[in-house]
Amino acid sequence: MSKAGDRAAWPALMAAIAAVGLMSCGRAPFNSRRPEGQQNLLRNLHSAAALFGWTSFRTSQASRVSLNDGERGGGEIEIVNPRPGAAGLRRTVPVFYEGWYQFSGEVRTQGVGAGGLGAQLRIATEYGTLLPTPELHGTSGWRSIKIYYRPGRHDNLVSVICQLGGVKRPSAGKAWFRNLRTARMRGAPPPTAAMFSGDTLELDTAAMIKPPRSGGSAVSLLLLLFGCGATAALGWRLLA
Amino acid sequence: LTRADAARVSIVLLTAIALAARLWHLGLPRDPVYDENTVLQQVGSYLRGWPFFLSLQPPLAKLLVALNIGIFGDNSWSWRIGNAGLGTALIPITYLLARRILKSRLAAVLASAMVLMDGLFLVCSRVGMINIVYMTLIAAVFLIGFIFAHSTGAIVRRRLTAAIGVLLGLCMAAKTVISALTVVLVMGFLCLHVLQSEDGTLAGRRLPRRRMIGTLALAGGLAALVYMAAFIPYYCFGWWTGLSDFAGYHLWVLRHNLDLPATSPNSSPFWSWPLMLRPFAYWKDSTDATVRVVWCGGNPVLWWEILPAIAITALRALRQREAGSAFLSIAYLAYFLMWIPIRRYLLIYDYMPAAYFGLIAVGAALEQCWHGRARRWEHMLLLMPIGAALYFGVRHGLAAAIAAAVASAYGFLLRRDGQVEGKFVCAVIAGGAAVAFIYFFPLWTGMPLAEASYNARMWFQGPGIADWR
Numbered sequence: 033m034s035k036a037g038d039r040a041a042w043p044a045l046m047a048a049i050a051a052v053g054l055m056s057c058g059r060a061p062f063n064s065r066r067p068e069g070q071q072n073l074l075r076n077l078h079s080a081a082a083l084f085g086w087t088s089f090r091t092s093q094a095s096r097v098s099l100n101d102g103e104r105g106g107g108e109i110e111i112v113n114p115r116p117g118a119a120g121l122r123r124t125v126p127v128f129y130e131g132w133y134q135f136s137g138e139v140r141t142q143g144v145g146a147g148g149l150g151a152q153l154r155i156a157t158e159y160g161t162l163l164p165t166p167e168l169h170g171t172s173g174w175r176s177i178k179i180y181y182r183p184g185r186h187d188n189l190v191s192v193i194c195q196l197g198g199v200k201r202p203s204a205g206k207a208w209f210r211n212l213r214t215a216r217m218r219g220a221p222p223p224t225a226a227m228f229s230g231d232t233l234e235l236d237t238a239a240m241i242k243p244p245r246s247g248g249s250a251v252s253l254l255l256l257l258f259g260c261g262a263t264a265a266l267g268w269r270l271l272a
Numbered sequence: 273l274t275r276a277d278a279a280r281v282s283i284v285l286l287t288a289i290a291l292a293a294r295l296w297h298l299g300l301p302r303d304p305v306y307d308e309n310t311v312l313q314q315v316g317s318y319l320r321g322w323p324f325f326l327s328l329q330p331p332l333a334k335l336l337v338a339l340n341i342g343i344f345g346d347n348s349w350s351w352r353i354g355n356a357g358l359g360t361a362l363i364p365i366t367y368l369l370a371r372r373i374l375k376s377r378l379a380a381v382l383a384s385a386m387v388l389m390d391g392l393f394l395v396c397s398r399v400g401m402i403n404i405v406y407m408t409l410i411a412a413v414f415l416i417g418f419i420f421a422h423s424t425g426a427i428v429r430r431r432l433t434a435a436i437g438v439l440l441g442l443c444m445a446a447k448t449v450i451s452a453l454t455v456v457l458v459m460g461f462l463c464l465h466v467l468q469s470e471d472g473t474l475a476g477r478r479l480p481r482r483r484m485i486g487t488l489a490l491a492g493g494l495a496a497l498v499y500m501a502a503f504i505p506y507y508c509f510g511w512w513t514g515l516s517d518f519a520g521y522h523l524w525v526l527r528h529n530l531d532l533p534a535t536s537p538n539s540s541p542f543w544s545w546p547l548m549l550r551p552f553a554y555w556k557d558s559t560d561a562t563v564r565v566v567w568c569g570g571n572p573v574l575w576w577e578i579l580p581a582i583a584i585t586a587l588r589a590l591r592q593r594e595a596g597s598a599f600l601s602i603a604y605l606a607y608f609l610m611w612i613p614i615r616r617y618l619l620i621y622d623y624m625p626a627a628y629f630g631l632i633a634v635g636a637a638l639e640q641c642w643h644g645r646a647r648r649w650e651h652m653l654l655l656m657p658i659g660a661a662l663y664f665g666v667r668h669g670l671a672a673a674i675a676a677a678v679a680s681a682y683g684f685l686l687r688r689d690g691q692v693e694g695k696f697v698c699a700v701i702a703g704g705a706a707v708a709f710i711y712f713f714p715l716w717t718g719m720p721l722a723e724a725s726y727n728a729r730m731w732f733q734g735p736g737i738a739d740w741r
Contacts, residue, residue, distance in 0.1 A: 126303065189309060250507065252515035253500075260497035264437065267490025270482050271430040 091199060092117035108210035109194050116148060116202035120195030122156075125214050127183040127190050132221055135192060136178045137212040141168045141205060144196065148203030153177050153212075154193035168207070180221035279377040283367045283384060290363040290388050293713075294356040294397045299349035300718050305566055306554040308351060308400045311337055317509070324511040328525050332445035332502045333402035351400035358408040359397020363388055365411045370632050372418035373596040376639055383635030385702070389709040390631060391716045392570040392624055398717065399554065399566070406446035407624055410454050413439040414603075417458055421465045430490070436462070437491035441498025448525075450625055453610050455495065457603065462487050532616035539617035540737060542608070545627075548575045549738040551620055555718070563726040567715040568621055569740065572664075572731070573708040576657030577701060578604075578630030581637040584650050588640075600636065603629040634701075641698040644691030651682070651697045658704045664731040665711075 088097045094114045102108035111119050127133055141151045150167030157163075165179055181190065192212065197203035273281075304312055310327060315338040317324055327334070336354045344350035363384050370383035387393055396404040413436055420432040440458060444451040466483050506512040512521075540550035551569025558564070582604050589597035607626035611618055637654060640646040646654075655678070662671035678700055685693040714721050715729055732738035 124309070249514045253507070253518065256515055256518075257497060257500055260493050260500065262493070263489050264434075264493030264497060267486045267488070267493055268430065268434070270486025271426065271433065271490060 088119075088121050090117065090119035091197075091202070092119070095119035097121055102208075102210050108208050109212075111151070111194065111196040111207045111209075113197050113202075113204045113206075116145075116197065116204045118149070118195065118197040118199050118202055120193055122191050122193040122195075124189045124191050127181075127216075132180050132182045132217040132219075133190070134178060134180055134215045134217055134221065135190075135213075136176070136215075137194075138174045138176050138210050139168055140172060140174045140208045141196075142171045142207075144169045144171075144203055144205030144207065146170070147201070149195070149198035149201040150203060151196045151205075151207035151209075152193075153179070153209065154191075154195055155179055155181060156191040156193060157181075157183075174210075180217070275377060279381055282381045283364055286367075286381070286384050286388050287360065287363050291356075291360045293388075293394055293717075294359050297717060297719075298352050298356055298398060299347065301555055301557070301564070301566070302348045303555075304348075304351070305399050306401070306568075311400050311402070312351065314338075315341055318505060324506075324509070326521070326524075328528060329402055329447055330445045330499070330502055331505065332442060333405040333447075335502070335505065336405065337400045352398055355400060355404045356397050359393060359404045362393065362397075362404070362408045362411055365408065365415055366628075366632065369411055369415040369418065370635060372415065372422065373599055373632065374636050374639070375596065376636075378642060379636050379639035381635075382638050382702070383632040386574055386631040386634050386705065387628065389705050390571045390574050390627070391709075391712055392568065392621060392627065395554065395566060395568055395716045396621065396624065402446055403621055403624055406443055406451060407628060409439055409443040409446060410451070410625055411628065413443060413454065413458055414461075417461050420462065433462070433487050433490045434494060437494025438498050440491065440495035441501075444495065444499045445502035450607070450610075450622075453606060454625075457606060459488060459491065461599075462491060529616050534615060535617050538619060540620050542611035542614075542618055542622070544737055545608075545620055545623035546575065546579050546630075548572050548620070549732065551740050553741070558723070561722060562720040563723055564718045564720050565715055565726065566718050567712075567740075568619075569712075569715070570627065571705060571708050571712060573657060573661045573701075573705045574631060574634060575627065576660055577634045577637075577654065577705070578627060580650075580653040580656065581633040582630055584637050584640075584646075584653065585633040597636070600629050600633045604633065638698045638701060641694040641701075644694045646694055646697070648686075651693065654697060654701055655682075658700060661704060661708065665708075 090097060092115055095117050096112040097119050098110050100108050100110050109121055113119055135155055137153050139151050139153060144150050146169045150169040152165055152167045154165055155163040163179060163181065166177065168175060183190065192214065194209040196205065196207040311334050314327055314334045318338045319342060337351055340350045340354045344353065366387045367380045367384040370380035371377065374380060393404070396407070416432055416435050416439060420429060420436065423429055423432060436458060440455055443454055463484060466480060466487050503518060512518065538552035544550055548570055551567060553565045554568045555566040556563065582601060585597045586601040588594055589601050604626050607629065611622060637646065641651065641654065659675055662674055666674065682693055682696060685696050712729060730740045732740045
């Protein structure tokens with residue numbers, strides 16, 4: 033086989049690596065990500081990208097999660113569980129350490145039974161910890177909810193979840209959410225508000241990302257590494 | 273210009289284009305895209321002392337991002353530059369690999385061009401995630417495998433076996449499940465070539481036991497060593513203390529994968545991938561008039577070409593007993609069918625290793641056309657995806673006119689001597705892929721598009737699984 037093409041490809045590979053290296057100078061310092069000052073979470077509701085940023089979930093095919101124009105035309109989320117189940121929408125919001133954030137919205141319910149998880153505007157930290165926000169049951173008009181959260185030093189993102197029913201506590205009924213907003217505050221929240229600080233939350237409660245710690249001695253690891261190395265060395269000798 | 277010179281110029285040019293496409297506005301969007309969020313969370317654990325974040329995937333790709341952030345600072349450009357380099361390197365690696373598999377410079381250049389013009393490889397090279405890392409390593413390990421197969425000296429083979437072991441370890445340290453299949457394929461490949469005697473036939477009755485054990489021990493031992501070494505930061509930071517942490521992690525990964533649901537909003541069944549039914553947006557931003565999107569989807573012309581190309585390649589492997597064609601068919605099918613027993617939700621980017629070998633098969637099929645070795649039914653089969661792309665992407669009147677023009681030109685060339693109709697088919701398909709690459713380029717790179725233009729590119733809009741939005 034001719035090696036002409038090969039001779040050209042290797043320098044091209046090296047040149048690509050060198051070019052990438054040369055073009056990498058003078059960049060900004062660590063962590064240039066900044067949170068958005070204020071954000072309407074139902075922005076662009078009327079465009080084709082209405083669901084952008086929102087991820088829907090449901091435990092039953094009968095459940096329905098949709099985005100409507102709403103009474104004021106500002107957009108609202110509608111969750112319908114004809115049978116007991118869990119359904120909703122979630123999206124992440126970038127946050128920044130230091131300072132308070134206000135998460136607010138309005139919730140309305142219709143025929144939500146008292147046994148299951150009611151309609152809830154949930155806030156989850158990046159580590160999966162859910163803030164204890166109020167649940168709405170029965171049939172009610174629009175109710176305003178405000179939650180204040182100060183991200184911990186580990187928080188880069190917070191999830192905002194509009195949910196009706198839980199996996200372990202399913203609910204039937206209907207719920208609507210509107211006017212969902214997040215805002216970074218200049219000062220502290222009012223003293224009577226529901227407020228939570230990320231630095232004082234129990235962070236290891238989320239089973240999903242809880243690291244499996246079974247301990248053990250470093251000797252066992254070193255022995256295994258040695259075993260792998262010895263196997264490779266044996267192979268090297270056998271091929272001599 | 274000799275053919276060798278032309279190949280040399282072509283591969284340098286393709287690499288330069290790949291580099292430009294990957295670096296072009298690489299820092300946009302400035303916010304993390306899709307799983308960059310979790311990658312950056314882990315990088316924060318390494319660099320800023322954030323709490324330990326355990327991922328389902330091993331740490332190599334995240335360590336590369338951490339290295340880049342440590343060197344160049346924390347910004348969207350540095351999150352992605354390492355993967356842009358690896359994605360660019362994949363083009364010459366593909367050339368070298370296809371050259372070894374297909375023994376043709378033209379086929380190798382065409383295969384590299386196909387990978388260059390595919391959107392999934394471009395997008396994965398422009399985000400700080402893990403996919404292009406393992407993909408480039410898979411290509412590299414097979415390249416070294418083929419160099420091993422074509423080498424004869426014992427010392428050279430021993431060194432190449434060691435290199436294969438290191439690359440396999442790195443591959444597993446980037447993404448375990450797909451790489452586990454790579455280990456099986458590469459080990460099988462090595463065993464086959466150890467069994468072969470120098471005249472190319474299988475060795476006699478006596479098994480070369482010493483060489484076989486030596487090869488497996490060297491490659492396997494080094495692969496395991498490198499894989500475990502990738503977890504050393506976990507021990508250095510005090511997150512893990514012993515072997516039981518390492519073992520417990522793998523059990524946790526297994527359980528977690530078994531617990532994941534079968535579907536999620538962007539998931540798609542494996543059988544839908546060759547038809548490219550369910551690409552999705554990694555990132556999307558829209559104002560009243562414009563849409564910007566980073567779209568996790570391939571080049572539809574190329575993806576739809578893969579199926580006929582693999583069928584032709586598999587037939588050639590069976591009829592003509594071509595080792596290169598057999599390898600491509602087996603690699604494609606192995607990376608595609610491996611998803612059948614997986615019950616958790618899957619995403620279209622899981623198709624990438626299969627698509628990679630499929631794209632090399634497209635290059636091989638086009639080369640056969642160019643040299644007049646393809647039959648007429650193969651021409652027809654290969655032209656069908658172009659017809660489908662015209663049907664879905666172009667207004668029907670214009671599509672019919674283009675299809676009629678192509679059919680007339682083909683019919684006219686059939687009556688001429690010199691088998692130029694094959695060259696025509698090759699040119700139509702390569703040209704169609706290039707046009708689709710330019711057309712979809714804004715979707716892969718986050719360029720602003722008018723909403724009407726964006727919608728025009730969404731060839732499938734549901735209901736059902738066929739939905740590109």
